[in-house]
Structure formats: C-alpha cells, structure tokens
Amino acid sequence: MGAMELLHVLTFASDAALLAVAGAVCWSLAVVCLIMDRLREKRRSVDRLERVGFVPWTGLFLGLAIIGGGCLAMSLPVVLGNL
Template sequence: MGAAMEFMNPLTFASDAALMAVAGGMCWVLAAVCLLMDRRRERLRSVDRLERVGFVPWTGLFLGLAIIGGGCLAMSLPVVLGNL
C-alpha cells in the first residue's frame, strides 16, 4: 500500500496545468480506444454480422474526446513547458 501512496504524491501536489495535461492525455488515450473500436465495428459490419455489432457512436465519442483532450493539452502547454 505504501507504493501506491508514493505513486499518487506527484499527482496530489501537481499544479492545475499539470492536472489538465494529465486529463488531456487520458482523453486522447480514450479517443484512441474509440478509434480502434470503430475500426473493429466496421470490420465486423463487412463480415455481415450486423446483429453482433451493437450501437455505440464511436466516431462521435472519438471526435469529442480528441477535441476535449487537445483543448486541455493546448491550455496547459505554456505552463508545463515553462516548468521544464
């Protein structure tokens, strides 16, 4: 349990810009997952298994998460680069 607490210390004492950069990076990771799931759905659709595809708006989720993540990273970039 001590190792988990030491892992959280940099995030606990991070600045708002660093936390926003982390949130933006997480949004981009989720956007990449949405992109992969959309490609998987298109591949299954071509195999003619429409009943197994399901309905999740992967393209819309990808676009929304990519824009939000890019905005968070762009807003935090000057402060994060200034601390280097």
C-alpha cells in the same frame, strides 16, 4: 514509482499538470474509440447493429480528441515553462 508516490505527485501537482493528465487520458480513450470503430467497420455482417450493438464510436472519438486537445493546449505553456 509506486501507487503512493503517484498519488502524492498527483495530489501536489499544479492545475496545469492535472489538466495535461486529463488531456492525455482523453486522448488515450480517443485512441481506444478509434480502434473500436475500426473493428466494427471490419466486421462483415448483414445485421451489424443487432450483433455488435450501437455505440457512436466516431462521435466519442471526435469529442474526446477535441476535449483532450483543448486540455493539452491550455496546459502547454505552463508545462513547457517548468521544464
């Protein structure tokens, strides 16, 4: 599927399909935050905050997972009904 076809599909998609896509994107970003949090925890350094920087990966993961789950839950009946 080319970029133009994908743009055409997203342009004419229903609201529930767009909500499902937004939920999937949020969950994908939540997985990235989870991986980054694990990498930060694995690093053995005394002054971690100064060398790695401070990003609240756990809070970002939790927020994105809740938002993504809510989007997917709201779009699930319509998406399943179209199958």
